[in-house]
Amino acid sequence: MRAAQLMLIVMSGLALASCKSKPPTLPDASNQPEETSADTGRTTDTDVSGRVDPNEQLKQTAIQAGVIIYFDYDRAEIKPEFVPIVTAHAKYLNTNSANKIRLEGHSDERGSREYNIGLGERRAQAVRRALMLQGVTEAQITTVSYGEERPAVCDRGADHDGQLRRRASGSAGE
């Protein structure tokens, strides 16, 4: 029953440049899986514990491939280095039509707010189309654009993992 939901953060490279402290490098997979499993352990024992769930494995692989896709300022094309992330997520989503993903679009904070909402949506849609080209169905994808409203990542790296954990553990099965 549990609809596992992944999340991809889609954002402008300039927002990254505006981070004062350590710009988040491309999600480094080294410690994420442990954190993820450590946390999901509490809530998802029933599903995950004991068995090696192939679905779960593909999910972990997708998360390890990366959860943030950066776009160049004012562009909406997925850069080659981020294509593997899309592919890994598509693979996970294709294994089970109950698997879902939420695409969150963000922009930098320059310029008009509602236009930035539009820019975030445009980028989220680029990722959505790329996923659908790889066989993911419309029903599996939700997009939401925050524009500049909820500053993406920066020091949110930690929190994003937190959100990802919550979503991956199924509490986001709204």
Next chain:
Amino acid sequence: MRKVVWLFVVVASALAMPAANAQLVIEITRGQENAVPIAVVPFGWESANAAPFDVAQVVAADLQRSGRFAPLDRKDMIDRPTAGDQIRFQDWRYLKSDFIVVGKLTPDGGDRYSAQFELYNVLNGQRLTGQRLTATTGSMRAMSHRIADIIFEQLTGIRGAFSTRIAFVSAEGTPPKQQYTLIVADADGENQQKIANSSEPIMSPAWSPDGQSLAYVSFESKASAIYVQTLRTGERSRVSARAGINGAPSWSPDGSTLALTLSRKDGDVDIYTLKLQSQSLTRMTFDPGIDTEPTWSNDGRKLYFMSDRAGGPQIYEVDVDQPNRATRVTFEGTYNARPRLSPDGKQLAVVHLDRGNFRIAIVDLQSKGVQVLSPGRQDESPSFAPNGATLIYATQDRGRGVLATVSVDGRVQQRLAASTGDVREPVWSPFPSGR
């Protein structure tokens, strides 16, 4: 289930909470050099106990904030007349005041008071206007704003906007743990009330033409949705929660329809109109580019909006009876966004990229000329006062979001900073109805 709970919270906070946390502090950053000197004498109060309210202080502060008047400092007043026959004009000429306001407050019994005021020309001793107004303790401030409105209109020929309100969004806390609050305050920043509150973003507030309701965007359900909320009762309804973007609501002049931005399932960001009664939706733009930030012409027949169909964002207009036939309005500069029409319908205020800085500019619809008004680097969300004399907008001050106003001639500038957090997206209310 969760939705029900939420409604409840919002209603409770809307009715109960003065928003003391985001108190606004007004600072006049640039005044008019030839501001008119005026003396607003403290109002008389013939009773042993202290006066219940300082009417003259609110009136003087309003006039000063307009930038067009320079009220005389109280400690320089050598006399305290409370009626015209007590004014020794020579004294006030000596103090270089061009005009003088005198008045008195009297108890009417119970919680009621009346204020009688008069405005005189000091140079020739002529009485220009005078009125008697009534108020309760709770409406004393509103009455004082009305007196300022009457004086302002008498002396400038422009209707005063001191009795109007502003709505804005405050964000407190550090990302990602931020608290977003939609606040309504008097135009001088006083009398704040929380309208809505969420840990998810709130944006794009828009006043209904009768000033009774606000439409706004909230992400409280983890996706954008547009809500309409009646201020007095706190009652609200969700009017659009479609897939994708639900954004940029704008009320038609008759209040029947919202223009809004949707991206629907296919992700094409376009402008629609939504009739609030029937919920009927009509698509206004069909371009694959981003079309958003609609605002209505005063006759309700056209929408001005922003589109990047030609590359960068520019302003376009479309006739609501002929959707999809948009024509371009702005040509000067590489970035013009967030149009708002002046009350006389002759100009658009926009966000304009001016040599690397986002600034508020005025576009003259006849000549298409662009005049930059604001001095910042990150200025956005312009909104006209209903008398068209001033614009309020959002800007940055040392990394914090603050509000600012600028007169349409650019000569008077003020900043309104919250005591804590960021404030942004100010929108000026229409004139209060009923006068």
